[in-house]
Amino acid sequence: MDCVVTGGNVKVLAKAIHSLSRIGDELYVEPQEDGLALRSVNSSRSAYACFLFAPLFFSRYTVPGGHTFRCKMAIKSVQAVFRSLASLEKTVEKCHIELDEQKNRLTFTLHCKHGLLKTHNLSFQDSESLQAVFDKDSYANVFRSHPRLLVDTVVHFPPSLEEVTVSVSDERMWVRNHVEEEDQSKAMLTELCLASDEFDHFAVQTHNSVTFCLKELRGLLVFAESTGLPISMYFDEPGSPVVLSVTDSVLEGNFVLATLSDDPNKRKNNSRRAHTPPPPPDDFMNDDIDAYLIAMDTSIAPGPSATGPPTTPLAASTCSKQPAAANHRTRLYSEEEEEEEEEETADSAGPPNKKFCSLFFGSVLPPSSQMTTQPVTSQEVLASDSEDDEQ
Amino acid sequence: MPLSTQSQADDEQYVLVASMDNARNLSNILKAITFKDHAIFSATPNGLKVTVEDSKCLQANAFIQAEIFQEFTIKEDLVGFQVNLTVLLDCLSIFGGSTVPGVSTALRMCYKGYGYPLTLFLEEGGVVTVCKINTQEPEEPIDFEFCSNNVTNKVILLSESLKEAFSELDMTSEVLQITMSPSQPYFRLSTFGNSGNAHYDYPKDSEMMELFKCTKTQTNRYKMSLLKPSTKALALSCKVSVRTDIRGFLSLQYLVRNDDGQICFVEYYCCPDEEVEEE
Known part of the structure; x- marks a missing residue:
C-alpha cells in the first residue's frame, strides 16, 4: 500500500485514529480496493468501530492487487505519529503512508513546515480480519x-x-x-x-x-x-x-x-428458546450460533466490508436472509448460554447482564492458535446454518 | 527599605554580594538545570556559574552574567560553594513566585566565605524573609574537555522546531540518536522504541536552521534519561546550538531571554552512550 494524505485530511485521519483509540488498544489496518479500512474493537468485544477512507480521500492511493493484506498494531504507536493534534493542521503539509510487507513495517512520513521530515517506522503483526456484521x-x-x-x-x-x-x-x-x-x-x-x-x-x-x-x-x-x-x-x-x-x-x-438487555423476562424466554436443543458443551464453534450479529470473519478470502458503502455486505446479507424477528430475538446470548450452562440452577431470571462483555463476538473469536489452524471457511454461513438447524 | 538598611559594615564581611530586582530571573534559569539536588556555584567578576552533574555523564551549566544583577560585588577572583539547589529554588519562590506583572521579589544574595551559609534576603511588598542555606564543600566540576577546536559538527536551530520534536519523542526509546552530516540526512534525531523507530530530519536550508556547519558524518547515541532534563532548558530558550566533537561528546547551548529581555546561557554536556558503527 502506498498512499498520500494532504492538507486538512491529515487531521481528519489523525482524529479518526484518536477516536478509534477510545474503543480498543489495537488498530486493524486493511488496505482494500475501495479504500483504507481502519478498525478497532474493545477487549470485551462489545464495541467495534470502523473507518473507511475512500481512495478519493487520498491524493494518491494504490493497493497491490491480487491479495489481501491485513495487519494490526498498538494504536498508541499510531497515535504517537499524530501526537500534536492541535498543531497538526498548521505544521503538517503531507502525510505519506507506506506499507512494506517485506520489511514488515508501516511507515508514516510527515512532511512538515520548514522542511522538517518526520518518519515513523511502525512494526505490526499480521491479523485476522476484523469485521462486525450488522445491518x-x-x-x-x-x-x-x-x-x-x-x-x-x-x-x-x-x-x-x-x-x-x-x-x-x-x-x-x-x-x-x-x-x-x-x-x-x-x-x-x-x-x-x-x-x-x-x-x-x-x-x-x-x-x-x-x-x-x-x-x-x-x-x-x-x-x-x-x-x-x-x-x-x-x-x-x-x-x-x-x-x-x-x-x-x-x-x-x-x-x-452493545446495548444492555434490561428486560429479564424477555431475556429468560429468549435464552430458553436458544437453548433448545442445548448446544454441545465442548463444541467451541457452536457456541457462537446466536452471536452472528457481529462476527469475526476469519476467512482468508477477501471479505467485503460490512461497513463499506458501495457493496452490499455479504455478511449482512447472510443475516438478512433470516427473518428479522428471529435476528432480534435470539441474538447476543452466547455469553449467557455459557453462564447458564455453568449454573443451571441459578436464578431463573438469568445472571444480571450489567456488563456488555462478549455480547457479540466474544465467543466467536477463536483463540489465535485455532484461528490459524482451523480451516474455517466462513463463519457467517456456519452461524446461519446452525441457526437454521435449531429453529 | 529593608534591603537598603543593610549597613555598610555588614556588607564588608561578605566576599560575594549579588542583588537583583526580580528573583525570577535567577530562579527561572536555575530551573533549567534542576535535575539533581547538588549545585556547584562558582562566582567570578564576570558573573555566576551554576553547575549540576549526573552520573559523571551529564553536566549542565547556567551562566548568569554580572550585568544581570543590579549589584554584583566580589572580593576574590573565584568564590566557590555548593548548596542544595532544590532548597535554594524553594527559597527564591518563598513569596509564591507570582508571575503577575509588576509584582516581583527582590533578592540580595550574600556569602561570607568558606564555612558560612548562603544568606538570601528576599523582599516583596515590604515583607522581608531571610533564608540561610548551609553550604557544602565545593566539588570540582568534571572537565568534559569539550573544546571548540575539536568540534566536528555544529548546527544552530530555533528552539521552536526542536521543542516540537522533543515533545513528541518516543520515551520508550532508551536512547536518542543524533546524526549530523554534511550530506543527507544533515541533522537527524532518531528513537528506537517499543513500537518501531522514528526519525526527525531537519534539512540544512530550513528557515529553522540558523547555522549549519557539519564537516563529517557522525552518528552518536545518548541516553534518553540523561537528555530528558535538557528539555527544561529548551522550553525556556529561543535558540539552541548543537555541537559534537571528535569523541562524540554532545554540547547543547541554549540562549535564554529573561523577563527583562536580557540574555543568559545554559549549557549541557553529555557523553555518548556507545560507539555506533558508521553506515
Whole structure:
C-alpha cells in the first residue's frame, strides 16, 4: 500500500485514529480496493468501530492487487505519529503512508513546515480480519443530527458516567444516565429531552429505549465535531447494538456498540428458546450460533466490508436472509448460554447482564492458535446454518 | 527599605554580594538545570556559574552574567560553594513566585566565605524573609574537555522546531540518536522504541536552521534519561546550538531571554552512550 494524505485530511485521519483509540488498544489496518479500512474493537468485544477512507480521500492511493493484506498494531504507536493534534493542521503539509510487507513495517512520513521530515517506522503483526456484521438499514429507529446537538447533550453527564439510556417516542428522544437498580436510591438522575425538530432526521418505528456505553460515543463525537459531519444513530430494541455513523463522500465511520438487555423476562424466554436443543458443551464453534450479529470473519478470502458503502455486505446479507424477528430475538446470548450452562440452577431470571462483555463476538473469536489452524471457511454461513438447524 | 538598611559594615564581611530586582530571573534559569539536588556555584567578576552533574555523564551549566544583577560585588577572583539547589529554588519562590506583572521579589544574595551559609534576603511588598542555606564543600566540576577546536559538527536551530520534536519523542526509546552530516540526512534525531523507530530530519536550508556547519558524518547515541532534563532548558530558550566533537561528546547551548529581555546561557554536556558503527 502506498498512499498520500494532504492538507486538512491529515487531521481528519489523525482524529479518526484518536477516536478509534477510545474503543480498543489495537488498530486493524486493511488496505482494500475501495479504500483504507481502519478498525478497532474493545477487549470485551462489545464495541467495534470502523473507518473507511475512500481512495478519493487520498491524493494518491494504490493497493497491490491480487491479495489481501491485513495487519494490526498498538494504536498508541499510531497515535504517537499524530501526537500534536492541535498543531497538526498548521505544521503538517503531507502525510505519506507506506506499507512494506517485506520489511514488515508501516511507515508514516510527515512532511512538515520548514522542511522538517518526520518518519515513523511502525512494526505490526499480521491479523485476522476484523469485521462486525450488522445491518443498520434494517433498524427501526433512525436519527440524524449535527454533532453539536449530541455534544451539548453529552456534556451534561460527568466523565465518570459509564452508560446512558436513550429512549424515544414519536416526537422526542430522552437521554439519561443509566443507574443500576441497586444504586438507584443514592444516585442522581439526569435526563435530557430532545425534540424531534432538533434532528435533521427523526424516524421512530418502535418506542424503545437502549442503554450503551458513553465512552465510545464521546470518541465518535470528537471526530464528528472536528469534521462537522452529521451523526446518524440507528437502534432497535434493548440488546441489539446501536450503530452510530458518520458519512461523507470520501469517508464512512461506523461505531457499533452493545446495548444492555434490561428486560429479564424477555431475556429468560429468549435464552430458553436458544437453548433448545442445548448446544454441545465442548463444541467451541457452536457456541457462537446466536452471536452472528457481529462476527469475526476469519476467512482468508477477501471479505467485503460490512461497513463499506458501495457493496452490499455479504455478511449482512447472510443475516438478512433470516427473518428479522428471529435476528432480534435470539441474538447476543452466547455469553449467557455459557453462564447458564455453568449454573443451571441459578436464578431463573438469568445472571444480571450489567456488563456488555462478549455480547457479540466474544465467543466467536477463536483463540489465535485455532484461528490459524482451523480451516474455517466462513463463519457467517456456519452461524446461519446452525441457526437454521435449531429453529 | 529593608534591603537598603543593610549597613555598610555588614556588607564588608561578605566576599560575594549579588542583588537583583526580580528573583525570577535567577530562579527561572536555575530551573533549567534542576535535575539533581547538588549545585556547584562558582562566582567570578564576570558573573555566576551554576553547575549540576549526573552520573559523571551529564553536566549542565547556567551562566548568569554580572550585568544581570543590579549589584554584583566580589572580593576574590573565584568564590566557590555548593548548596542544595532544590532548597535554594524553594527559597527564591518563598513569596509564591507570582508571575503577575509588576509584582516581583527582590533578592540580595550574600556569602561570607568558606564555612558560612548562603544568606538570601528576599523582599516583596515590604515583607522581608531571610533564608540561610548551609553550604557544602565545593566539588570540582568534571572537565568534559569539550573544546571548540575539536568540534566536528555544529548546527544552530530555533528552539521552536526542536521543542516540537522533543515533545513528541518516543520515551520508550532508551536512547536518542543524533546524526549530523554534511550530506543527507544533515541533522537527524532518531528513537528506537517499543513500537518501531522514528526519525526527525531537519534539512540544512530550513528557515529553522540558523547555522549549519557539519564537516563529517557522525552518528552518536545518548541516553534518553540523561537528555530528558535538557528539555527544561529548551522550553525556556529561543535558540539552541548543537555541537559534537571528535569523541562524540554532545554540547547543547541554549540562549535564554529573561523577563527583562536580557540574555543568559545554559549549557549541557553529555557523553555518548556507545560507539555506533558508521553506515
